[in-house]
Structures are given as C-alpha cells and as structure tokens.
Amino acid sequence: MPWFKKDPPAEGPEPRKVRTEGLWIKCDGCRQIIWKKDLEANLQVCPKCGHHFKVEARTRLAHLFDGGAWTELDAELATSDPLEFIDQKPYQQRLEATKAATGLNDAIITAEGMLEGRPVIVCAMEYRFIGGSMGCVVGEKITRAIERAIETRRPVLIVSASGGARMMEGAVSLMQMAKISCALMRLDEAKIPYISILTDPTTGGVTASYAMLGDLNVAEPKALIGFAGPRVIEQTIRQKLPQGFQRSEFLLQHGMLDAVVPRTELKAWIARALEFFAG
Numbered sequence: 001m002p003w004f005k006k007d008p009p010a011e012g013p014e015p016r017k018v019r020t021e022g023l024w025i026k027c028d029g030c031r032q033i034i035w036k037k038d039l040e041a042n043l044q045v046c047p048k049c050g051h052h053f054k055v056e057a058r059t060r061l062a063h064l065f066d067g068g069a070w071t072e073l074d075a076e077l078a079t080s081d082p083l084e085f086i087d088q089k090p091y092q093q094r095l096e097a098t099k100a101a102t103g104l105n106d107a108i109i110t111a112e113g114m115l116e117g118r119p120v121i122v123c124a125m126e127y128r129f130i131g132g133s134m135g136c137v138v139g140e141k142i143t144r145a146i147e148r149a150i151e152t153r154r155p156v157l158i159v160s161a162s163g164g165a166r167m168m169e170g171a172v173s174l175m176q177m178a179k180i181s182c183a184l185m186r187l188d189e190a191k192i193p194y195i196s197i198l199t200d201p202t203t204g205g206v207t208a209s210y211a212m213l214g215d216l217n218v219a220e221p222k223a224l225i226g227f228a229g230p231r232v233i234e235q236t237i238r239q240k241l242p243q244g245f246q247r248s249e250f251l252l253q254h255g256m257l258d259a260v261v262p263r264t265e266l267k268a269w270i271a272r273a274l275e276f277f278a279g
C-alpha cells in the first residue's frame with residue numbers, strides 16, 4: 001500500500017457552492033456550527049455547550065465597561081528591543097508584523113471607565129500579540145495603571161491571557177514580575193481592591209506574579225492556568241498528572257482560585273464584589 005493517495009479524477013462541473021464563510025463558526029467545544037452573530041450576542045460563549053472562545057482585548061473591554069466606552073491609558077508606549085534579539089526572525093520584525101496585525105503597540109490595553117456605575121481601571125491582555133507575552137511595555141503599562149488607581153482611588157481589574165514572560169526581552173521581562181508585584185503591594189497598602197481575572201490561557205511568569213495576587217482571583221470556566229507545562233512537570237516529578245490538571249475547576253477545588261465564573265455572569269459578579277469591597 002502506498003502511503004499517499006492519488007486525487008480522485010475530476011468529474012463533471014464543480015458543485016455549486018454557497019458562500020457562508022465569515023458568517024458561521026465551528027465550536028471547538030461541541031463541534032456544532034454556530035452563527036457568529038449569536039456567538040457575539042452571547043459574549044463569545046457557545047450558546048449550545050458553553051465553550052468560551054478567546055476574546056480580544058478590545059472586545060473584553062467592551063464587555064466590561066458600561067456602554068462599551070473607555071479612555072485608553074499610555075497607548076503610545078512601545079518596546080525598544082533592548083537585547084536586539086533574533087530567534088527565527090529579528091524581534092523588531094516580529095513586532096512590526098504583530099503591530100500591523102493587531103493595531104496595538106503591545107500585548108495589553110489599559111483603560112479607565114465605568115463598570116455598573118463605578119469608576120474602575122481595567123488592564124486587558126491581548127493574546128494575539130506574541131502570545132500575550134509580558135515584556136517591559138506590559139509591565140510598565142500595568143504599573144502605571146496601578147499607580148493611577150492609587151492616585152484616583154479606583155479599583156483595578158487585570159484580565160490575563162498570556163503565555164508568560166516575553167523571551168525576546170530576557171531578564172528585562174522577568175523584572176516586570178517584581179515591579180508589578182511591588183505596585184500591587186502599594187495598592188494593597190492604600191486599601192484599594194484588585195480583582196484578577198484569569199482567562200484561557202494564563203501561564204508562566206504572569207501566573208507567577210500578578211494573576212495570582214488579586215484580592216479575588218477569578219477564572220473563566222475551563223481556562224488553562226499554570227506555571228510550567230504538564231510535560232515538564234511530569235518529567236520533573238516523575239508522576240502522571242491527574243485529569244483536568246491546570247484547568248480552572250481543578251484549581252478552584254484545590255484552593256488556588258476564589259471562583260470560576262462564566263463570562264456571561266462575570267460583569268455582574270465583579271460589580272457585586274466591588275460593592276462588597278466598598279461597603
């Protein structure tokens with residue numbers, strides 16, 4: 001038997017095709033075809049099985065802020081490629097391509113606006129920007145957002161979606177973990193609440209710093225949350241890992257999270273939490 005297959009001979013005219021691409025999407029959870037408008041109306045959660053699709057930073061802000069209105073902070077900040085790093089291609093080139101594709105300068109949008117009538121500052125990570133990796137710009141923007149929150153006494157929400165620290169910025173990216181953690185300590189001393197929202201995926205240095213430092217750490221259902229990947233852990237501890245390891249529900253069961261909240265209920269849940277903090 002040959003390991004390849006020949007294309008079948010062409011027969012007659014091509015069947016008539018109806019152009020539907022762009023209108024429908026296949027759900028990764030239940031494999032059913034969903035109308036994109038239905039998906040959007042349900043905040044990018046499958047109406048059939050509840051699968052949570054990944055959400056872009058802008059969409060996330062539109063979900064959280066009242067009337068989808070916010071004022072962006074520090075939009076102009078961009079990295080300078082401090083190590084002149086080259087992997088498969090120069091970091092500079094990778095940045096240019098990603099900026100063009102996303103319309104963003106880096107992997108986060110920080111913004112202020114209202115959430116159910118309460119002024120808040122929200123930092124939303126953009127996974128499409130080099131895997132939502134945390135480099136000096138993500139670190140600086142979050143730190144500035146926290147400092148602004150201290151000045152204006154507004155609660156802070158950080159929505160994480162990240163593969164961790166940005167390797168192309170080496171130690172500079174790792175330093176952001178300490179920098180943001182210090183800013184969060186000052187926020188805590190000022191008695192201003194911080195809610196960390198962990199979405200799929202939240203891993204590496206982001207999990208090891210601000211994503212787990214919230215007064216409340218809340219995750220979306222079935223999000224991958226961890227530090228190292230499962231293969232690395234299995235090789236290190238020489239044990240098979242349990243089913244569902246590193247998913248939101250498992251972490252909640254083991255005391256690593258305060259709640260797992262579906263996206264459709266998230267805004268109301270946050271509003272209730274903020275009211276509790278304010279009281």
Ligand SMILES: [Zn+2]
Pocket residue numbers: 027028029030031032046047048049050051
């Ligand atoms: Zn589905």
